[in-house]
Amino acid sequence: MKAVVSLNSGSSSIKFALFTVDEQGLPTLSAGGKIEKIGIAPHLEARSADGVALLERDWADGAALTHADLLRDLFAWASDHLDDHEVIAVGHRVVHGGTEFAAPRLVDAALIDKLDALCPLAPLHQPHNLAAIRAIAELRPDLPQVACFDTAFHHDMPAVASRFALPRTFHEQGIRRYGFHGLSYEYIARRLAEIDPVLASGRVIAAHLGNGASLCAMRAGKSVDTTMGFTTLDGLMMGSRSGSLDPGVVLHLQMQLGMSAAEVEELLYKKSGLLGVSGLSSDMRTLSQSGAPEAEEAIELFCWRAAREAGGLIASLGGLDAIVFTAGIGENHADVRSRICRRLAWLGVEIDELANAGDGPRITVPDSPVAALVIPTDEERMIALHALDAAKRITGTVMPVGGAQHLLA
Numbered sequence: 278m279k280a281v282v283s284l285n286s287g288s289s290s291i292k293f294a295l296f297t298v299d300e301q302g303l304p305t306l307s308a309g310g311k312i313e314k315i316g317i318a319p320h321l322e323a324r325s326a327d328g329v330a331l332l333e334r335d336w337a338d339g340a341a342l343t344h345a346d347l348l349r350d351l352f353a354w355a356s357d358h359l360d361d362h363e364v365i366a367v368g369h370r371v372v373h374g375g376t377e378f379a380a381p382r383l384v385d386a387a388l389i390d391k392l393d394a395l396c397p398l399a400p401l402h403q404p405h406n407l408a409a410i411r412a413i414a415e416l417r418p419d420l421p422q423v424a425c426f427d428t429a430f431h432h433d434m435p436a437v438a439s440r441f442a443l444p445r446t447f448h449e450q451g452i453r454r455y456g457f458h459g460l461s462y463e464y465i466a467r468r469l470a471e472i473d474p475v476l477a478s479g480r481v482i483a484a485h486l487g488n489g490a491s492l493c494a495m496r497a498g499k500s501v502d503t504t505m506g507f508t509t510l511d512g513l514m515m516g517s518r519s520g521s522l523d524p525g526v527v528l529h530l531q532m533q534l535g536m537s538a539a540e541v542e543e544l545l546y547k548k549s550g551l552l553g554v555s556g557l558s559s560d561m562r563t564l565s566q567s568g569a570p571e572a573e574e575a576i577e578l579f580c581w582r583a584a585r586e587a588g589g590l591i592a593s594l595g596g597l598d599a600i601v602f603t604a605g606i607g608e609n610h611a612d613v614r615s616r617i618c619r620r621l622a623w624l625g626v627e628i629d630e631l632a633n634a635g636d637g638p639r640i641t642v643p644d645s646p647v648a649a650l651v652i653p654t655d656e657e658r659m660i661a662l663h664a665l666d667a668a669k670r671i672t673g674t675v676m677p678v679g680g681a682q683h684l685l686a
Contacts, residue, residue, distance in 0.1 A: 280307070280362040281668070282355065283660040285370040286344060286409035287402065289315045293323075294657035295355055297362055302669075304661040307362075308355075312347050316340060319347055323354070344405070345412035352416055366421045367413055368664030370460060370656060372402035372509070374426030376451060379433070381663040383670075384410055384422040392424065398451070399508065401546060423667040425660045430459030431493075431500045438502045438593065454506035458485045458493070460656040465603055466498040468652055472638060476648060479598035482590050484583065485654065486613065487604035488516035488559060492583070494590035502593035504586045510545055514582045516559035519549035521586075551575045561606045561613065580613055584620035597624055599648040602640075608653050614640065618649055 279298040284291060291312040296304035308331055310323035319339045323332040332354055336342055355364070368381075373395045382388055389407065396403045410422055439454045441447070462483050470477035481495045490513040494502040504512030504521075514520040522545070530536045530544070552559035555575035557567060564572040591597045600621070602614050611633045618628040618641070625646030633640040641649045 278362045279365045279668075281661045281664045282364055282367045283370075283657040283664070284367060284409050284413075285656065285660075286405050289313065289317070291315070291344065291347065291351070291409065292657070293351065294661065296658070296661045298365075298665065302665065304658060304665060306658070309657065312351065315342070315344065315347065321347070321351070343412075344408045345415060348409065348412045349416055352413075364417075364420065366423060366664040366668040367417075368423045368425055368660035368667075369406060369410055370427060370660060371406045371410075371424040372427045372457060373399040373455070374424075374428045374432075375455075376432075376453075378424075378426050379429050381423050381425045381429070381667060383667050384414075384424055388424060398455075402509065421664075421668060423660075423664045425460055425663045427457045427459045428455045430463045431456030431503055434500055434502060441507070452507060454503075454511075456491075456493070456500065456503035457505045457509050458489070458491050458503075459500075460659045461485050461603060461654040462493045462495070462500065464655050464659040465601055465652055466495055468655075469599075469601060469650070470498060472650070472652070473599075473648075476599045476650075480594040480596050481598060482587055482594070482600045484587075484600060484602050484607050484617070485604045486513075486583065486602065486607035486610075489518070490515045490520075490583075490604070490606070492586055492590055494594045496594060502590050504590070513586055514554075514579050515550045516561075517547050517550045517552045519545045519553070520582060551579060554578055561610055565610065565612065576613070577616070580616035580620065583617050587617070587621060591624070597647050599650060600626065602649070602651045603654040608651055614649070614651070621647070 281296050281298065281304060283294040283296070293311065294309040295307045297307045299305055306326040308323055308325050310321065312319055312321045314320050317340055319336040319342055321332065321334040325331055371392060375395045377391065389410065392403065392407055413420065413422055434456065441453060443452065462485065465483045466477065469481065478497050483493045483495060485491050489509060491503060491505040492513065493500055506512065510518050512520050527541060530541050550559060551561065551564060555564055555571045557569060557572055558564055564576055602608065606613055615628055615630065615633055618626045626649055627642045627645040628640060628649060629642045638650045638652055639648060640651060
């Protein structure tokens with residue numbers, strides 16, 4: 278039996294998923310989990326597809342352990358867990374593909390050099406994505422690796438949606454709007470086409486609401502606009518990121534308050550958003566249970582910003598047929614969905630609060646002029662599908678043609 282691995286490597290965590298490949302060439306989740314608190318006291322947790330705990334491990338004195346060290350242990354466990362399964366490819370989430378990469382690419386030395394050059398555009402993500410690729414190359418130099426880009430889904434947005442109002446020379450240097458969360462949006466576009474092909478062919482806003490948050494305007498499953506731009510700092514208010522900000526605030530922080538560029542970066546990426554406004558937490562679960570007025574203010578601002586940004590995307594789409602909520606907050610916080618939908622009631626979004634509290638995909642009344650749905654995202658499966666397609670191209674025989682056209686194993 279064949280298997281593929283999906284990896285999403287961040288600065289302090291590595292999310293992973295192991296997929297076995299069935300006779301039709303489709304990935305079936307075997308196990309998944311994450312390594313957290315890298316650089317402090319790493320903790321590994323793995324569970325089977327049905328939620329059974331498979332492995333839990335702590336490295337209490339492991340502050341010096343690198344991504345490579347931890348991936349070595351993870352691969353040793355995976356080899357035992359998969360028994361006689363052969364890992365044929367590893368797929369990686371790579372946050373930034375720049376202007377060049379509009380589709381997944383097989384990793385080689387030349388690609389690594391080009392992705393290294395993009396690190397200044399995603400300094401908090403890209404270096405760690407590449408660290409995982411390098412670690413796997415050391416562990417298994419013969420194993421094909423596939424880079425799957427979070428920017429690729431937005432690559433063909435209309436030119437007007439990608440340009441800043443800066444002198445042309447800066448645009449030519451790559452200072453433009455790229456968009457992110459593309460793997461999530463790609464999955465949602467395909468999954469919506471399975472659930473409701475008519476809606477999927479229309480004008481849809483997908484709301485990826487989590488610790489990182491953005492909206493994407495899709496027409497017939499293609500991105501036409503999105504709230505994140507040059508970096509993952511833009512757009513919506515997030516867990517600890519400010520989202521869109523008057524550039525004059527940055528100038529004021531540096532020129533009048535004397536903050537360094539590094540201090541401003543720390544403020545905007547790690548001390549703002551839900552955490553900064555509430556003064557309590559970046560976690561929506563904690564804020565929802567708090568009762569503190571500052572927590573309520575943070576939640577209300579989060580929802581107001583989401584509805585406000587949605588209004589801009591509706592203009593880009595020329596109307597709206599559906600909104601899809603996904604990711605950690607979007608999938609799990611009915612109150613947040615309700616607040617956002619109520620602010621969009623003028624469009625014809627008529628939420629059904631009982632459905633919103635349930636587990637069905639549709640959360641609006643049957644005759645609502647604009648539908649609202651909840652669809653869990655699965656970036657790991659999307660990465661696995663791309664890795665399988667790459668493995669098929671390498672061997673010509675591993676996978677049946679069209680394996681990545683289907684999402685459900």
